[in-house]
Amino acid sequence: MTQSQQPIVNLAAYPIADKAAPARAQTVERFRSELDSRQYCVLPGFVRPEMCAQLVNEVKQRLPDAYANSSRRNCYLQRMGDSAMPDDHPSNTFFDASYRMLAYDLFEEGSLLRSLYTWEPLRAFVADIVGAQTLHLSEDPYQPANVLCYGPGDRSAWHFDSTSAFTMTLMLQAAEAGGDFKISPHTRNDDGQVDAGKLQKLRSVLNGDETHVVTVPREPGALVIFRGCTSVHCVCPVEGATDRLMAVFVYEDEPGVIGDPEVNLTVYGPRTALAQ
Numbered sequence: 001m002t003q004s005q006q007p008i009v010n011l012a013a014y015p016i017a018d019k020a021a022p023a024r025a026q027t028v029e030r031f032r033s034e035l036d037s038r039q040y041c042v043l044p045g046f047v048r049p050e051m052c053a054q055l056v057n058e059v060k061q062r063l064p065d066a067y068a069n070s071s072r073r074n075c076y077l078q079r080m081g082d083s084a085m086p087d088d089h090p091s092n093t094f095f096d097a098s099y100r101m102l103a104y105d106l107f108e109e110g111s112l113l114r115s116l117y118t119w120e121p122l123r124a125f126v127a128d129i130v131g132a133q134t135l136h137l138s139e140d141p142y143q144p145a146n147v148l149c150y151g152p153g154d155r156s157a158w159h160f161d162s163t164s165a166f167t168m169t170l171m172l173q174a175a176e177a178g179g180d181f182k183i184s185p186h187t188r189n190d191d192g193q194v195d196a197g198k199l200q201k202l203r204s205v206l207n208g209d210e211t212h213v214v215t216v217p218r219e220p221g222a223l224v225i226f227r228g229c230t231s232v233h234c235v236c237p238v239e240g241a242t243d244r245l246m247a248v249f250v251y252e253d254e255p256g257v258i259g260d261p262e263v264n265l266t267v268y269g270p271r272t273a274l275a276q
Contacts, residue, residue: 008051008116010221014043016125028128031225035129035166039185040216040226047116047170047221055112056173056220059102059147059245066100066149067269073097075158075206075232090199093206095157100149103142103268116170117145117249126251129225130166135251140259141275142268143250147172150179150244156235158206160188161228168225170247171218176240181216183226183233190230205232218246 009016015023034041047055072094073079082091107113116122118137127135138144148156161167184205188194194202201212216224226233238244264272 008047008112008119009122010045010048013045014125017121019121019124024125028125032129032131035225035227038214039231040183040214040224041129042216042218043223043225044217044219045221046223049221051112052172052221055116055247056245058107058111058113059149059172062102062106062147063100063149063243065106066102066147067267067271068098068100069267069269070096070098073157073159075160075202077159077162088203088207090194090202090206096155097157097159098154099156100151100154101267101269102147102149103272104144104146105141107145113145113147113247123251126168126225132165132253135253136255136257138250138252138259139256140250140264142264142272143259145247145249146268148244148246148248150175150235150238150246152239152241153237154244155237156233158232158234160230160232163229164250165227165229165253166225167228168223168249168251170249171220171222171224171245172247173220173243173245174218175238175244176242178237178239179244180236181218181224181233182210182213182236183216183231184213185227185231187212187232188230192229202232 011017014027015021016027018024031041031043074081074092074094075090082089085091123135187198187202187205189198204211205213218224261272
């Protein structure tokens, strides 16, 4: 199934297929402005409801193969603290996280997930929003489009994303309760450093102060683009029997990019090492 046969994206609300269309330019400008000012933008109903339901079915078929991942890390995704810093420094503040991960290679060629990820108009649309000249498909066997699966008690702790200039996620299925996505914009500089003002702000967030925290609404079918490298964020613990399912799409600034094998081993499990 391709976009031309039966659109996955709600093209009536998001006219992104025709690059020359004035409506597309207006849509890009709207969400680029939101991303620049807030560090995140939400595109509700980006995927058509019936297509979102089919994506959920694809994911559920692969759930037995998901890799269960649990860890205790600081907001910089480090397992070890910094003895040179005070005990209450973010480097020495640790949180538990757990989820199951479905890697890209577990989805067949022609699956809806792969079709959406590889659809060129989507990639061009995202590039225009984030201000990239061109975005390329990841060549990694596991990372291009994957799905985070959160069951009861699972969560993503407060963290910064490590490398990408932006993060792009698609909510497929919401939990019965919990699972809120929270973000504190501008808690780190573009160069990855934390000045005195941002350090105090980050400390307060990690200590439970939500003065500078935004809870971002995430309905099924909503696409979210955010600056995860400079804005600390988390997914709150999931409650209830319904899994929270969220796809993550990874595009690259350069062609031919393959991910770090150590990262793949940690995130997607030992089978990645056996495949090398």
